[in-house]
Amino acid sequence: MKLFSISFLCATFSAALQISVESSGGNSSIFQYGLMLEDLNYGGEGGLYAELIQNRAFQGSSFYPRSLVAWTPINGSVLSLQNLSQPLSSALPTSMNVATGIGNGIVGFANSGYWGIDVKAQKYTGSFYVKGSYTGAFTVSLQSNLTNEAFASTQINSNSTPNQWVQHEFTLTPEKDAPNVNNTFAITFESSDVQGGSLDFNLISLFPPTWNNRPNGLRPDLVQALSDLKPKFLRFPGGSDIEGLVQGQEWKWNETIGPLKDRPGRPNCWGYEETGGLGLIELLLLTVDLDLDPILAVEDGHWLNNEVASQADLESHINSTLDQLEFITGATSTPYGALRASLGYSSPWKIKYIEIGNEDNIYGGLPSYISYRFQAYYDSIGSKYPDITVMASTVELVLPAKAVGDYHQYSNPDGLVGQFNYFDQNGTKNTALNGEIAAKFANGLTWGDTAQIFPWWIGAVSEAVFYLGMERNGDKIIGSAYAPLFQNMNSWSWSPDLLQFTADPGDTVRSTSWHVIQLFASYEITHTLPQTESFGPLYYVSGLNQNTGTHIFKAAVYNSTGDYPVSVTFDGVEKGTSATLTYLVANDPYAYNAAGQPEVVQTKNSQIIASEDGEFAFTLPNLSVAVLETGH
Structure with a gap:
């Protein structure tokens, strides 16, 4: 170039x-500004996904073992993880046993949330499952971790039995805002009313008001920051996260739909377990709420440990993608369209673009991607869904005439400015998406060097220059998305990111790069x-x-x-x-x-x-x- x-x-x-x-x-x-969303930096779990309870269902894996992280006992109760012969579900086999301890009185447990819980004078909705013999009432509360002041509390009569799991639902409405997010959610009960000395709990959930008041929904301040960008598309659910660390841990769409008790979660590639709560339907609803065109990214038999599926084994991965497309777009007369309707969504969504994999030019993926994987997906999808445009996850291969490439660019400011004319010099017959872009390093630095923690002004200006180069070629560049979107300031592994946040919505920061995108997206050419x-x-x-x-x-x-x-x-x-x-x-x-x-x-x-x-x-x-x- x-x-x-x-x-x-x-x-x-x-x-x-x-x-x-x-x-x-x-x-x-055809150029548009859009969004690229995957769960890293606790940007989904603990971020966009509004669930306030961390480790709500004790999910884990060999990479991130099950634990009692975020849970603490109250008044001498003893907490332990159990895999009961009668679990809540096959998807959620591990539960928390709460033993009453040696004395009588009020016992229980508390959860610290994702580095705190924001408590406002608003309605919170929650539920939990319990198994065991208990004849009293449960008290659920939101309280200060510093002063023990209860901001909201309610009692729920127990319907618990020793033979089955019973869900208990509740609401909490604090009368005032807490002064900070150093708060906990607690469930307590009278130990003398427990027969057998312990109770088992699972899937303990608490939600604040969500965007558009959707159940199992999204955090309003973060969605508002996305909406204010005036984006036109959403590429999801990844990113590297769709691929999986090893075979079997790829993002499986059918494990992210339906009741939460049937979603097993998975280890993502960014250092933590996903609950599966931010699933396919939740992401599709985000495209509805923000009027975005979905760009659906699917796993393609390529894992981050450099493994790839053989030609013989690839068919099951392709079939899963075809099933997913039928679930999203199919009539209710089709098997997967009927499944969608059974979950409350009789009307199908429309998919214009589907991307095969993510960055298959790295982690040993390119030879097989060129020789058989991409073409197999392209042919199978094209024969059944001719109106869907198939997108490659790289531009490092010769594409069929109707296919689209995806070009990612992370660089320093001078590097981005130097690529202003990249699409002038590298014009092809294929259109392209710039699916990920960011000024990541200070001038003079590159991969292997320390990245910037936050987007900074000279970096944002250099991104603007690169955007202008794409807009000049708007007849062949579908659009561009900054990546990553979110950075939880309590735990993150990649920087810089477009938006920073904590448990406190007052800490949400719209970066310098956000302002540049917002300006350009507001004036469409x-x-x-x-x-x-x-x-x-x-x-x-x-x-x-x-x-x-x-x-x-x-x-x-x-x-x-x-x-x-x-x-x-x-x-x-x-x-x-x-x-x-x-x-x-x-x-x-x-x-x-x-x-x-x-x-x-x-x-x-x-x-x-x-x-x-x-x-x-x-x-x-x-x-x-x-x-x-x-x-x-």
Whole structure:
């Protein structure tokens, strides 16, 4: 590829760059800004998935053994894990035994949540399963871990029996907000009313209000941050997480649907066990709630330990994908469409794109991907679902004419700017998705070096330059998504990430990169237009939004030593026409947003009136990202 030299761009400019934008020519643009979602950095469990109880069903594996993490005894009770001969379900074989201990009185257990529990004056809904002989009442409460103050408490008469698991449901409504998230959820009971000295508990769950009030739903502040980006697609559920650490641990769609007691969970590839609660239907409902096109990524017989399925063994993986597509899109007269309907979703979803695997160019996957795996999926899906576009997880193979490639780019700021013209120089007959992008390293650093913890301003500007390069090629680039999305500041393994959060919604941070995407996504170019081209240190794209009838000019200034004067003329736009200029800037190239700190991204707005010949003249600071839009 052709790379720009960054060093020669440093200069101070006094004469404005004259940019003339033609009124015809160019190309229709299919480019959209979207989202890429997988569960890492506790971004699903403990994050987007609104469940407040950590380790609710004592799930585990050989990678992440079952434990009592997040659970503590109350008043001398003794907690232990048990695999009973009569488990709650085959999916959830392990439960917590709570022995009453040596004395009488109130005993029980508490859960600390995912590094705290946010308690507000709002309604919480919960449930738990219990097995054993108990004739009293259970008390459930939300209380301070520091002062033991109870913010909400309710009693539930026991229906527990020694012969079967019985679910108990409840609601809690605190009368006031807790001052912090250092709170616990507790279940207590009278030990003298327990026959046999212990009770068994499993699937202990507590939810706050969720986005759109959906059961088993999503955390509102995090979904709001996604919605405010104005995204158009969601690529899910991965990412590396769909592949699995070893064979058998890939993301299995049919183990993430139905009642929670029938979801076994799995070890993900990012250091923790997934409950399966954030499953296929929950993710599809997110696409409905945010009006997103789903890009469904499926496992393809490739694991992160460099194993791949043989040609003979690949058929079962393909059949699972076909079953999943029938579940999502099939009529209720089909077996899997009927299964979907039985779960309460008679209307099918529509799938436009399906991606085969994730980054099959690494972990030993490329030879088999080229020789048989991708083509086998492509042929099988195409024969049954000809309207679904099949996407490869890499661009490092020759694709069928109708297939789409997926290009991922993590780099340093100079590296991203240097790829501004990547899609100019590497045009093919196939369209492509930029499924993952981020400025990950400081300039001069790369893989193997320390990554940035947070998105930072110069990195965000370099991402803007790369986005502009894709928008210029909007006829062949489907869209782009920053990755990863979420970073739980209590436990994370990958950085930087688009959004940072803790258990406290007040700590949710919209990063510098978030602001750049939000600006560009707010001004959609549906048709690019030919323009004067002289790039560096100003990078730009021009076009029309044919839905609003406006002209749009998007730009970023990278590596100029002074303010950069710009003159833009749109053919056919007359003197006196008004345009709005919006640009983002920060005081420091290394500035980043963090919880409890002032917003570092400054938004500047001004109205500009076209002078003679329809010229819009303005000046942009170094390291700024801008959009100019003419009046409707």
